[in-house]
Every structure is written in structure tokens, then in C-alpha cells.
Amino acid sequence: MTILGTSGLVLNEKLLFEHSEPGRKGYSLPKLDVPAAKLSADLCREEISGFPELSEVDVVRHFTRLSTWNYGVDTGFYPLGSCTMKYNPKVNEAAARLPGLADVHPATPPHLAQGILELMYRLQVALAEVSGFAKVTLQPAAGAQGELTGMLVIRAWHEARGSKRSKVLIPDTAHGTNPATAALAGYDVVPISSEGVLTLEEVEAHMDDDIAALMVTNPNTLGLFETNIEAICKLVHDRGGLVYCDGANLNALMGIARPGDMGIDVMHFNLHKTFSTPHGGGGPGAGPVGVSEQLIPYLPAAGVERDGDRYRFESGNIDSIGRLMAFHGNVGVMVRAFAYASTLGGSGLKHASQMAVLNANYVRARLEGVYDLPYKRRSLHEVIFSDKDLPGGCHTLDVAKRLIDYGYHPPTIYFPLVVKGAIMIEPTETESQEVLDEFCDAMIAIAGEARDNPELLHQAPVRSRVRRLDETTAARKPKLRWEGNP
Amino acid sequence: MRYIPHTAADVSEMLERIGVKTLEELFVEVPETVRLKRTLDLPEPLSETELLRELRSLAVKNATPGTHKSFLGGGAYHHFIPTVIDLLVSRGEFYTAYTPYQPEISQGTLQAIFEFQTLICQLTGMDVANASMYDGASACAEAVLMTVRLTRRKRVLLSRALNPRYRAVVATYCSYLGLELVEVAVAGDGRTDLEDLAAKLDASTAAVVAGYPNYFGVIEDVATLVERAHTAGAKLVAVVAEPVALGILKSPGELGADIVAGEGQSLGLPLAFGGPYLGFFTVRQKDVRAMPGRLVGETTDLDGQRGFVLTLSTREQHIRRDKATSNICSNQGLCALMATIFMSLLGKQGLREMAEQNLSKAAYARQHLSSVKGFSLVFNGPAFNEFVVRSEAPVAEVLSRLETAGFLAGIPLGSDYPELADCFLVCVTEQNRREEIDALVTALQGGAA
Numbered sequence: 001m002t003i004l005g006t007s008g009l010v011l012n013e014k015l016l017f018e019h020s021e022p023g024r025k026g027y028s029l030p031k032l033d034v035p036a037a038k039l040s041a042d043l044c045r046e047e048i049s050g051f052p053e054l055s056e057v058d059v060v061r062h063f064t065r066l067s068t069w070n071y072g073v074d075t076g077f078y079p080l081g082s083c084t085m086k087y088n089p090k091v092n093e094a095a096a097r098l099p100g101l102a103d104v105h106p107a108t109p110p111h112l113a114q115g116i117l118e119l120m121y122r123l124q125v126a127l128a129e130v131s132g133f134a135k136v137t138l139q140p141a142a143g144a145q146g147e148l149t150g151m152l153v154i155r156a157w158h159e160a161r162g163s164k165r166s167k168v169l170i171p172d173t174a175h176g177t178n179p180a181t182a183a184l185a186g187y188d189v190v191p192i193s194s195e196g197v198l199t200l201e202e203v204e205a206h207m208d209d210d211i212a213a214l215m216v217t218n219p220n221t222l223g224l225f226e227t228n229i230e231a232i233c234k235l236v237h238d239r240g241g242l243v244y245c246d247g248a249n250l251n252a253l254m255g256i257a258r259p260g261d262m263g264i265d266v267m268h269f270n271l272h273k274t275f276s277t278p279h280g281g282g283g284p285g286a287g288p289v290g291v292s293e294q295l296i297p298y299l300p301a302a303g304v305e306r307d308g309d310r311y312r313f314e315s316g317n318i319d320s321i322g323r324l325m326a327f328h329g330n331v332g333v334m335v336r337a338f339a340y341a342s343t344l345g346g347s348g349l350k351h352a353s354q355m356a357v358l359n360a361n362y363v364r365a366r367l368e369g370v371y372d373l374p375y376k377r378r379s380l381h382e383v384i385f386s387d388k389d390l391p392g393g394c395h396t397l398d399v400a401k402r403l404i405d406y407g408y409h410p411p412t413i414y415f416p417l418v419v420k421g422a423i424m425i426e427p428t429e430t431e432s433q434e435v436l437d438e439f440c441d442a443m444i445a446i447a448g449e450a451r452d453n454p455e456l457l458h459q460a461p462v463r464s465r466v467r468r469l470d471e472t473t474a475a476r477k478p479k480l481r482w483e484g485n486p
Numbered sequence: 487m488r489y490i491p492h493t494a495a496d497v498s499e500m501l502e503r504i505g506v507k508t509l510e511e512l513f514v515e516v517p518e519t520v521r522l523k524r525t526l527d528l529p530e531p532l533s534e535t536e537l538l539r540e541l542r543s544l545a546v547k548n549a550t551p552g553t554h555k556s557f558l559g560g561g562a563y564h565h566f567i568p569t570v571i572d573l574l575v576s577r578g579e580f581y582t583a584y585t586p587y588q589p590e591i592s593q594g595t596l597q598a599i600f601e602f603q604t605l606i607c608q609l610t611g612m613d614v615a616n617a618s619m620y621d622g623a624s625a626c627a628e629a630v631l632m633t634v635r636l637t638r639r640k641r642v643l644l645s646r647a648l649n650p651r652y653r654a655v656v657a658t659y660c661s662y663l664g665l666e667l668v669e670v671a672v673a674g675d676g677r678t679d680l681e682d683l684a685a686k687l688d689a690s691t692a693a694v695v696a697g698y699p700n701y702f703g704v705i706e707d708v709a710t711l712v713e714r715a716h717t718a719g720a721k722l723v724a725v726v727a728e729p730v731a732l733g734i735l736k737s738p739g740e741l742g743a744d745i746v747a748g749e750g751q752s753l754g755l756p757l758a759f760g761g762p763y764l765g766f767f768t769v770r771q772k773d774v775r776a777m778p779g780r781l782v783g784e785t786t787d788l789d790g791q792r793g794f795v796l797t798l799s800t801r802e803q804h805i806r807r808d809k810a811t812s813n814i815c816s817n818q819g820l821c822a823l824m825a826t827i828f829m830s831l832l833g834k835q836g837l838r839e840m841a842e843q844n845l846s847k848a849a850y851a852r853q854h855l856s857s858v859k860g861f862s863l864v865f866n867g868p869a870f871n872e873f874v875v876r877s878e879a880p881v882a883e884v885l886s887r888l889e890t891a892g893f894l895a896g897i898p899l900g901s902d903y904p905e906l907a908d909c910f911l912v913c914v915t916e917q918n919r920r921e922e923i924d925a926l927v928t929a930l931q932g933g934a935a
Binding site for chain 2: 024026027029034039044045047048049050054060062063067070073078080083086087093095098099100101102104105108109113114119126132143144147148152155177179180182183186189227229230253257262278281283284285301322323324325326327329332345348357359362365366380400409429431432461464465466467471479481
């Protein structure tokens, strides 16, 4: 086995502030071509204390060195479950940087922004087609804001019907954002514990006249299809509720099945997962929301509509939940997603989902028996193992850290919470069989090390720029900014 | 498909290893009744050349500061963006990484966020900044929610001079939380009306929220707002939509604000039709555990080396679930990095110089535009780089005529402020050359005659 991970020359780098030298500059501005104006002195500050003074070279070296301490999809395999770390196509980056798209002011009159409005409209339509919803809003900035949008839409629908329901059902496999979002929409959360997939009985047991909605994730966070989804949606509807779907795992289903066709009422997309836009070290993403016909009136203000060959922002929708962002959402992210959907087309998106599911099942086949597999149903786009059978006092965290030494980004760990010591692997479709084989070889080798030499796992990682970090002290005595040279 | 490496041989070999015969069998758990029985109805796939041709054809239909002389502001600003920024953030190690969950291989992102937090604290004069939020408006909404948590009060006063889009987002976020949002009037100088504030401020008020500068470009008297708010036991939230102003203005922290939230787009981010932008959020040290959003902290590794980690996560949704301080589970990582690089390059001198240029050019434009017959200034309070112009001729006609002459001259205010239906908002930055300003004045003269 060739081990990817190795040690190379990695440079140390101080904080920006520790490089600063009075009088150094890293910018140039044109000379002021109008008379200098003055503000009254009582409005003006002293110089910004602590702000750095650096040359352009200092800044370029600083951030280049920092970048080498990171691991990205461009570096290697990144099987972070639930995050869909697929390859980020480079042409999409070029697309988003076209001056006619990147430099448009959000208050540009719509008749002078027809190209960008057309792009947004076509993306709305494409996302509606992929998901089976009647209409899509592009405004939410991220999955969590998409959830908020969806739950506010649900609440507005209930209120419009005079219904004062106050609770939301959420399975315990859900992302933490689901309960946090429900609370932000003013709902109390009723957790449902589920064994793998939700059953009709479990939902029925909790479904009463005070439940406004059920929030599900499909495929769920165990990588399993919610096989009873149609019956569950029908039950919830019959009892006067609505069904929200967290679309985090849509990458398993494109062209295969559509949440809108299953009876789901609202779903958010994660363009940064399913539609290949880069995660950017934690953002920006985009969280468009699709809804069924009856919920259209409540969508956020100012979607894009088409009138013949002209495009404009909708106006006058009095039932709308309002606005979630100052402007039109993360348009730069939308451009990338549009480029992706245009490159793949309908057949390509289906192929992507098929290969994503193939890859997850291949990893499962290779690692089953080496690691404990708590749920035996057919996996979709991701597979969850646990550390139950690991010898040598080794746990999931140790496996994750040892994977770093082997040259991989670890999978998602300790989530979902219902699996103790979860190891959640989502390979995505952009990885080849060779990459998966090398990764699986590493996972198998690590299981062997756990048995023969567990210290290798406990000490890991040893090849990274830093070793395990003291998170307890970081939280107990938080140091959240640079305070000055020692 | 160039993003998907599988050959037909790979697929059969993998299927065999899995123990199934066809790809279809992998989807056995998806009930037949919900399967899509047709191909998705999307346009045919495009090659790279075709895609770029298509996108360029859409791009050329949009007006930009490259095609028009632009004086648009109102929460999004056309500023100088150093070339270095885009080249550095195009490093795959930065932009193709995810949230730094594994700190040992994410130190680049983590140190950069720590630097971002520090720079934002220095700029705002506050103690603690988080790793960023979606945009200025959502940061403002989160600030309102935080004051409600801190005070356990339910009434929030929003200055009418605060960006109307921000007020709309606050209203959306608070829709079902049982809060009372009250608007405070604007005085003749364009600042928040202190008498109206006094009339509305009471013992149930959680916060007073005002822009700095406000939507009309006027510099609010934050110190007085702080004093009034604190007298009632309320918090003062200062909202900075144009952080370049903080290159010259006293920091809201220095003036006593309890929370400073704002928009970082001016700090090196392209206009991008409104996003992705960069919300920033800062608080006082004592309130840190009530704050929303991600935080990066310094610590050491097993060998005693300095390193950085995500910290204080017990406030957050993945641990606290429905009791979390916010539902946010990301930040605007790459946008925060862009702003960090911007602030590093501009530094102490550069941000001051840029602020002075904005101030001077806007003052020049204000003086000359308001001397054109048929146009006048509305507010006389101190201003930074934006100002409101009143027009005798209908605003829509004036702007439309200027548009034909190649200007995006301003944002009409009537839809947000019926009382200012005859006014528009003009923004002048360091990017507007004197010739452009003079040309706008000339064009206005032509129109008023």
C-alpha cells in the first residue's frame, strides 16, 4: 500500500500582527483629485490601534503559507459525511468572476440586469424540476437559513388558516439545525426516536392537532431512504400538518426520485453540497427552498419572474414571509450552481447520483466486517460505521486522527448521535475506484494498528502541522483575538 | 463526464464487489411509486466552451461600473479590490476546504479566522468578534435576538434611518417570537430623532438599533443613543453597513455600543448582485456566551505549539439543538478571508486614506450636485460617502434620463420612504473620478433646465 501522507517542508508563520512594521504599505490608491474634506474632529477616531502594516509581499507569503496548513478537496479525498465534498469545477469559478456577473450592483434597475435575472430564473426552474416542487426561492444564504425560510412559510400557511399549532416533530437523527430552526420559528420541538427509518406508527403516536409540521431528512442521516415517506406525508397531511425535508442529502436522488413527488411540502437545497459550489472553509453556501403549490404565496419577497422574454422581481405579494437577506441571496454561488447544472444536464445529474451511491456502497462492501456496521439496510450516498468492535481502547476519534497521517480528511465523526462512535463516510461521485481502494486500505490498516499498536492511533496525527489541540483550555479560558506582542 | 472518473469497467467491477448486478439494484429501498420514470427535463449538457459562451452572453446584458458611471450604494459599495485577494482565495486549500472540524489539517482557515476576529474587533472597537454571519442584515437580526436574550425584554426600537432592508430582515426573523418592533422617526438632520426615541423608550425595551452611518449616509450620534438606551436599561446596537467609514469615524465600541453588527462587503468583496457578502458581529467580553455564530480560539497542541480551534461550541445548534443561541451552522468563511486579506493590505494607513477619499469625493459631489437648479440636499447632518438628493422633476424620469446618458445615478427612495418619493440616494466612493462627478453634475444641469 502506498501511503499518501508524508512529511514535507512546512513553513512556520506568525500572526499578521506580529509581522507588522510601522510605515509599511501593501496598497496603492490614486491621488485624491478633489479638495480634501474634513469631518469635525469630535467624530474622528485616532488611528486604528493594532491594525497591521504590511507590504504586499508580506501578505502574499502569509496567506500562501497558511493555505498549506489546510486540506481541501483539491488536496485529496474528503469523505465528510453529510457535507457532500464533491469536486468543485474550475470553470464555475471562472463563470462567477465574469465582470458582467461579479460586478453588478444589487440595486441595478432590473432592465439593466436582464442577464443575471435570466440566470436566476433558469436556476429556479431547474431546481424545481430536480426536486419536483412547484416553485423555488433562491434567497436563503445557507441550509440553516433555508430551513428557517421553510419553517416560516409553514407557520405562515397555518396562521393564514387560523391554525395556532405550536409544535414540530423532529427525528433524533436530524441535524442540530432542525430543532434550532424550529425554535427560531417559534415552535416547541417534539423529538421522535427512530430505529433506522421512520415508521408510520412512530409518527402516528406523536401526531396530534398541535403538530404544525414534521421535519425529516431524506435520505436520512444514516444514509437510508425513508421508505415510508409517502404514507407518513399522507398521515401528517390528514392530521392537518405539513412535511419539511432537509435536502442535505439530495445528492443521492437526482433524477431518481423527487421529494415533491413524495408528498413533501417544503425542502431546502444546499447548492454547496449537491450542486458542487465550493465550501470555502465554512461558507458561503446557498440554501434555496422549494415548496408545493399551496405554499407559493408565502415564499420570501421578490423572487424572479418571467414576462415574455423579460425578467423582473416579483412585487406585491402580501402573504410573503418577507425578506431574509438584504439583497437577492448569494448570487455568486447561484452562478456556480447554474454552471454545474448546465454542464451536467438531466442525464448527468442522474449519473452523478448513481455514481455517488455506487461509491458509498463500494466503501461499505470493502469495510463491512472490518468496522461495525450498525444499520444493514441498503445505503444510499453515505454509509455509517461505528467504533464498537475496535480493539486497543481505540475510538472513532483515534481512527479519524490516524487517517490524517495516511493523507485523508477524516469522515464526519460522532454524528448522527443515535450511533455511538459514528464514522459517517460520504465519498461522493467524483472519486475513482482507485481513490476509494486506497482509502479503504488505509481504514483496514488502521483497524490492524488498533489491534497491534494502538499507540499509533492514540498519538495521531503526527504528520500534520500541529498535533492534537487542547480544546478544553480553549473553551475554559477563551482567547478569541490577538491582544498584543508578548 | 469529466468530473466523474468511473469507466464502464470500473462500474461493473464495483457492482460485483458490492454483490449486485445493476445500478438500479442500489436504489431498491426507493419505492417504485416515488421513482421518477423519465429523464429530468433540463437543457442538454454543455461543453466548457458552450457553457462559457452562454454565460458571457448573459453577462454582457448587465450594467456594471465598467459599463456605466455608477453612484449606487445603499448597503453595497463599489470599492477598490486589490488583485492579490482573488489570487490568494483561489488557492484550492482555502476554497475547497470545509468548516475546520479537524483542526490539525485546518490551521490555515483557523488562523485566518482568528486574524479576522481580531481585525474586526480593532475596527469596531469591540472585545469579541465571531467568525462571521451571512450578511449585514442577518447579523443585525441576530443582534436583535441577542439583546432579547440578554435583557429578557420584548420590545425593540429600530431607527427609521436604519437600512429598510435590514429592518425587513429583522421583522422576518422575529415573526413568531412575540417581539414588538417599533420604529423611531428621523429628525431633520437625517439622524435618529431623539425626542421620538425618548417617547418610545421604556423599561420593556431590549434594544435601540441604529445605522452608523445610517441609510441616508448620515453619521448618527452614537454616544447619545448609547446614553439614552442605557438609561432605560436597554442595549444599543450599532449597525455598520459601510465599514470603510470606520477608517475615520470613532469606533462604535469607543462610543459605548453594546453590540456592533454590520456588512463587510466593502472590505474587498465584489458587488455580485448582492452576495455572497459578509456579516460581522461583535460584542463585549461579558456577553460572549450569549453570542451567536462560530468562534475560533487560540490554544496549544500536545507539543506546546500555538494552534487554533473552534471553541465555545456549547452555544451552538449541533450541541444545544433547540436551545442554541442561533440556528447558524456555518460562517461566510471565504468572504471573511477576503476581508482579512483586504484589511492586511490596506492596513492602518490604507483604510484611513480610503475613508478620507470617500469623505472628500462625496463632499465634493454633494456640494456640486446640490448647487444644480432643481436639486437640493435633504439632510444637514454630518455625512460620510452617501447623501440624499431631492429633485423637483420626478425622480424616475431624472434617473431614467441619466441612465440613457450612461449613469447609474442613485437609488430612488420612494418605495421605502413614501415621504421621500422625490428623493434619491447618491453614493460616491474612491472609485468615482472627479471627471465622473463633474459629468454627473453637467448631466443633471441638462435635465433641470
